[in-house]
Amino acid sequence: MSAYDKVTLARASDRAMGSFYMEQILDHFVELHGDRRFGDDGAICGGVGILNGEPVTCITMKRGDSLEERMKRNFGCPSPEGYRKALRLMKQAEKFHRPVICFIGSPGAYCGIGAEERGQGQAIAENLLEMFGIRVPIITVVIGEGGSGGALALSVCDSMIMFDNAVYSVISPEGCASILWKDSSRAPEAAEVLRLTAGDLYSMGIADVILQEGYRTNEELAAELKALLIRELERLKKVSAPRLLASRYEKFRKIGG
Amino acid sequence: MTSETVKCKKCGGEMDAEMVAKHRKICPRCGNYFRMTARERIDLVTDGKTFRELDGTLVSRDVLRFPDYEKKLEIARLETGENEAVITGTAAIGGHPCALFVMDSVFMMGSMGTVVGEKITRLFEYATEKRLPVIGFTCSGGARMQEGVLSLMQMAKISGAIRWHSSAGLLYIAVLTDPTTGGVTASFAMEGDIIAAEPGALIGFAGQRVIEQTIGQKLPEGFQKSEFQLEHGFCDLLIGRVNMAQTLADLLMLHKEQPKERRNA
Structure with missing residues (x-):
């Protein structure tokens, strides 16, 4: 399968995304809204639920299913309020000593006038800075398209699980192709050179675990993801908070060092 | 003549x-x-002959074998006489010692690859160890596409280093200059204890052409300029070039480390 085939799969409108997996793996989930600053961003959904008998905070990017819902959720492109809501929920998780699980799948942070006026860059930057100090385990699961800084704002983590048809890139293949060759239709070539597949991220030491999709159903994948999350959380739960923060920094410190 | x-x-x-x-x-x-080159900027703000460069020999490699990257790096090196898009080191400003990084917009549009990320990270680590404040001049088009997701991850890596520097109670002043956009805005440019900007600089996350394409309309005059950022609460102050060295010296003086007995437990 080519890199661009994976991009196409990662973006497919019928691909099960974070909210599906949250429904499958969590019990008693309660969604919590709003950033307490300006508004509630529909492109990011978060709350608390029970995973394997223990409370966890889960945050996902959300694009919605129907056209109407997609418009309401801005096609999964978060605004600053979304990142601020996510950070609020992470700090809440820290207070109540429960781990955080983030699900990634979005074309990227929204590019609009309001998003700039309310500090899209600052919101992402603050998440990057603060997530290095959150004293509970953070696991990031990349399911769909991981687009640039907008995805990174939920990706500072202790462990990154990546579906094998998910992608993660500094720029969309279309954007890259139009810069390189002034021709966005050459996106498939750009996808190859960008090295954005799960295998690429694993070999660069960014992704820690790859979840092979094969021909399995979404329910089967959810069961495996649940088992993986339980295993990773068991491992991370044993680490002291100072050690956790030091190794979280170390994980990113060695990239391109 | x-x-x-x-x-x-x-x-x-x-x-x-x-x-x-x-x-x-x-x-x-x-x-x-x-626009100023990084060296011109260093001359403008630091006390004469106090600048000592760190990690000046680090050079980027074409790790992803990206089309034309080697050639672009070569041209950038020839054009600027520098090895990379950021210069780091230590200096004194108005007699106050500090660690300093200055980006150069001429070197591949000041884009951030792994070497830029590594140099700034090392500078914050060095400053944490030596208990120095950091002053950073940003100007960048964002993450360097030619190093793919490795560039993107530098945003997180630098943020982590800033977090440790900050936790040690040390000062970081970011000075945003024209242009500061993309991944640099969405990371270390917006993570200063104090965020200053040069007047009239373009500062934003998304590029103006991208926004215009997304919303299908022209952007208003002054959109994403320093004055706009000040008005919306995203920077502390604007500093003109004439006052730059003096204002930075004042800020450093105001944040000089307090003796231990004067700090609250």
Whole structure:
């Protein structure tokens, strides 16, 4: 399968995304809204639920299913309020000593006038800075398209699980192709050179675990993801908070060092 | 004898390049700021002969074998005489020691690859160890596409280093200059204890062309300029070039480390 085939799969409108997996793996989930600053961003959904008998905070990017819902959720492109809501929920998780699980799948942070006026860059930057100090385990699961800084704002983590048809890139293949060759239709070539597949991220030491999709159903994948999350959380739960923060920094410190 | 001239983008006036360089690269007719190289910026703000460069020999490699990257790096090195898009080191400003990083917009548009990320990270680690404040001048088009997701991850890596520096109670002043956009805005440019900007600089996350394409309309005058960021609460103050060194010296003086007995437990 080519890199661009994976991009196409990662973006497919019928691909099960974070909210599906949250429904499958969590019990008693309660969604919590709003950033307490300006508004509630529909492109990011978060709350608390029970995973394997223990409370966890889960945050996902959300694009919605129907056209109407997609418009309401801005096609999964978060605004600053979304990142601020996510950070609020992470700090809440820290207070109540429960781990955080983030699900990634979005074309990227929204590019609009309001998003700039309310500090899209600052919101992402603050998440990057603060997530290095959150004293509970953070696991990031990349399911769909991981687009640039907008995805990174939920990706500072202790462990990154990546579906094998998910992608993660500094720029969309279309954007890259139009810069390189002034021709966005050459996106498939750009996808190859960008090295954005799960295998690429694993070999660069960014992704820690790859979840092979094969021909399995979404329910089967959810069961495996649940088992993986339980295993990773068991491992991370044993680490002291100072050690956790030091190794979280170390994980990113060695990239391109 | 003919001397080299430069043209002001704002008023269109043509003037002697050497004269402009001698006067902080400010247009004598309209007051517009010409872009400065990293070395010019270092000369402008640091006390004479106090700058000591760190990690100046680190050079980027074409790890992803990206089309034309080697060639672009070679051109950038020739054009600027620098090895990378950021210069890091230590210096004194108004007699106050500090660690300093200065980005260079001429070197591949100041884009951030792994070497830029590594140099800034090492600078914050060094400053944490030596208990120095950091002053950073940003100007960048964002993450460097030619190093793919490795570039993107530098945003997180630098943020982590800033977090440790900050937890040690140390000061970081970011000074945003024209242009500061993309992944740099979405990371270390917006993570200062104090965020200053040069007047008239373009500062934002998304590029203006991308926004115009997304929303299908022209952007208002002054959108994403420093004054816009000040008005929306995203920077603390604007500092003009004439006052830059003095204002930074004042800020450093105001944040000098308090003796232990004067700190609350």
